Amino acid sequence: MPLDDAELVTRVLVEDDQHAFAELVRNHQSAVRGLLRQLARNDLGLADDLAQETFVRAYRNLARFRGEAKFSTWLYRIAYNCFREDARKRKELVGIDENQLEAEYDPQTVDPALRHDLMHALQMLPIHERSAIVLCCQNGLSHDEAARVLEIPLGTVKTNVLRGREKLRKMLSAWGPA
Amino acid sequence: MDEQLQEDWLEARLREEAPYIDDAGFTAQVMQKLPAPQAKRSFRGVILIVLTLIASGLTYYLSDGGQFVLQAARQIAGTNFLLLCEIAFVCGLLVTGFATSAAIQAARHR
Numbered sequence: 001m002p003l004d005d006a007e008l009v010t011r012v013l014v015e016d017d018q019h020a021f022a023e024l025v026r027n028h029q030s031a032v033r034g035l036l037r038q039l040a041r042n043d044l045g046l047a048d049d050l051a052q053e054t055f056v057r058a059y060r061n062l063a064r065f066r067g068e069a070k071f072s073t074w075l076y077r078i079a080y081n082c083f084r085e086d087a088r089k090r091k092e093l094v095g096i097d098e099n100q101l102e103a104e105y106d107p108q109t110v111d112p113a114l115r116h117d118l119m120h121a122l123q124m125l126p127i128h129e130r131s132a133i134v135l136c137c138q139n140g141l142s143h144d145e146a147a148r149v150l151e152i153p154l155g156t157v158k159t160n161v162l163r164g165r166e167k168l169r170k171m172l173s174a175w176g177p178a
Numbered sequence: 179m180d181e182q183l184q185e186d187w188l189e190a191r192l193r194e195e196a197p198y199i200d201d202a203g204f205t206a207q208v209m210q211k212l213p214a215p216q217a218k219r220s221f222r223g224v225i226l227i228v229l230t231l232i233a234s235g236l237t238y239y240l241s242d243g244g245q246f247v248l249q250a251a252r253q254i255a256g257t258n259f260l261l262l263c264e265i266a267f268v269c270g271l272l273v274t275g276f277a278t279s280a281a282i283q284a285a286r287h288r
Contacts, residue, residue: 018209025208030199037199048204055208118191137192169188 005071012062021062025055028072031139032079038134039083041123050086054079069148076135077149087127121171128152129164136161 003011003023011020032054036047057078058065065074122130128150135146136157143161147154238244254262 025205033199056211
């Protein structure tokens with residue numbers, strides 16, 4: 001019978017069981033890498049480096065995980081912090097303003113496939129809206145959980161999700177339901 | 179209504195856009211980067227040995243040079259040989275039972 005996250009965390013802490021930690025990595029690698037890929041604008045190499053850093057940090061700081069939030073939420077928070085620190089180093093955290101957004105979005109140059117368009121549209125969003133959309137709409141976190149991950153007020157998360165979705169809707173208006 | 183439809187459509191597409199990413203050696207790479215397990219187990223062993231030595235010394239001192247061991251040995255020497263064999267057999271069975279059960283538990287958790 002597979003063990004749940006809390007049991008695996010206990011095994012790592014009490015018995016220093018690295019097999020249990022490997023199980024945690026296997027269970028959450030897809031979601032964490034997916035989140036970082038979106039945040040890193042689909043730079044797969046950077047996203048995987050940050051994902052590795054996320055899990056190494058999680059291992060080092062596992063004793064600080066109190067179990068108040070879900071383990072996945074705690075991991076997303078570490079992942080987001082890793083991304084933010086890296087972006088700060090690269091000075092990319094400024095985001096993209098509206099003018100840049102319009103300048104970059106040229107329907108003529110976008111691949112006709114919806115998937116490509118959606119990815120492109122997501123990557124056009126400023127970082128705060130993109131993170132909120134990816135966490136809430138793709139990773140299924142509640143607004144409250146996303147607020148904890150991003151360390152911003154709940155109201156700001158809701159606003160960012162609304163604004164982000166509105167921009168996506170406009171950018172993808174050509175695709176909508178028939 | 180159209181807006182709601184489009185919202186639902188967008189929501190569904192966003193969920194679809196998060197496919198499962200195959201591990202492809204990622205977990206192994208992470209495990210290689212983890213710091214080595216802490217040496218607290220070796221400390222635990224040293225502490226246990228020291229405590230055992232202290233307890234043995236105290237017992238020897240408080241039991242007047244371990245007289246109770248000699249008394250027990252004399253009692254065992256006077257006991258029926260067949261009864262001793264039976265006790266040894268039952269103890270062997272109990273130890274084997276505990277060891278098998280612990281091995282099965284450990285194998286399940288691996």
